[in-house]
Amino acid sequence: MEKVIEIQHLSKSFGTHEVLTDIDFSVNKGEVVSIIGSSGSGKSTLLRCVNLLEKPTGGQIIYNGENILDDHHDHNEYRIKLGMVFQQFNLFNNHDVLGNCVIGQTKVLKRTKAEAEKIALKYLNVVGMDQYIHAKPRHLSGGQKQRVAIARALSMEPDVMLFDEPTSALDPEMVGEVLTIMKELAESGLTMLIVTHEMEFAKDVSDRVVFMDQGIIAEEGTPEQIFNHPKEVRTREFLRRTL
Ligand code: ADP
Ligand code: MG
Secondary structure (H helix, E strand, O other): OOEEEEEEEEEEEEOOEEEEEEEEEEEEOOOEEEEEEOOOOOHHHHHHHHOOOOOOOEEEEEEOOEEOOOOOOOHHHHHOOEEEEOOOOOOOOOOOHHHHHHHHHHHOOOOOHHHHHHHHHHHHHHOOOHHHOOOOHHHOOHHHHHHHHHHHHHHOOOOEEEEEOOOOOOOHHHHHHHHHHHHHHHHOOOOEEEEOOOHHHHHHHOOEEEEEEOOEEEEEEOHHHHHHOOOOHHHHHHHHHHO
16 A cells, blocks of 8 residues: 555654654555544644644654655645644635635645636535635634635645544534535545544544554554454543543
């Protein structure tokens, strides 16, 4: 299987506090990997290290056969290959829906405005937001904002999409519309790395599940292994508290 990203011995400390310890895992092309675990276990920090929003303290991130943490490596080139969807949407409030999906394409990818709009419309259609292209984010519901944020990330046509609890900031009635889109994306063959508290979703959609506990990967396996036959006591305890 072709690996899109391979993490080796990754560690991250904030001052003397080690938050991630010796993390090893990879994401294969077309695979959906979910990261689950208690609050504070290091899930967001791991995603932020993967896309270099945080600088890892140690280890390697192998992408296209190269360690992108090597000093000479062009981090921008790597970063634009990763789409990121945040809990808090992080839309540009002064731009309308279409503008949000165009700006990265024209500024970073140097696409023409016409080309960028065409691509944006394609992905706004995928998330069911093509009827709202001239709306400002403040006029959208949380679920709609998150769908625009997903379309914005997809418009950059990344190699892998990273999601950090994309439904945690949503009112309960809006969680479903976002998970439905994510499930469709997963089934379309998109490579996805998803931090989520939605256990049913993780069970249903993931090829592989990574359980984190206190900064380490405590257990990793298929949804069947992790949810139905967890080996580790702490996985069982986490699932008992969560399910
Ligand atoms: P999770 O996403 O699993 O809830 P986080 O990755 O947000 O966990 O946090 C893991 C640990 O790292 C927590 O103890 C948190 O307080 C700490 N942490 C996260 N970001 C920072 C930061 N910028 N500075 C200091 N400590 C941080
Ligand atoms: Mg988090």
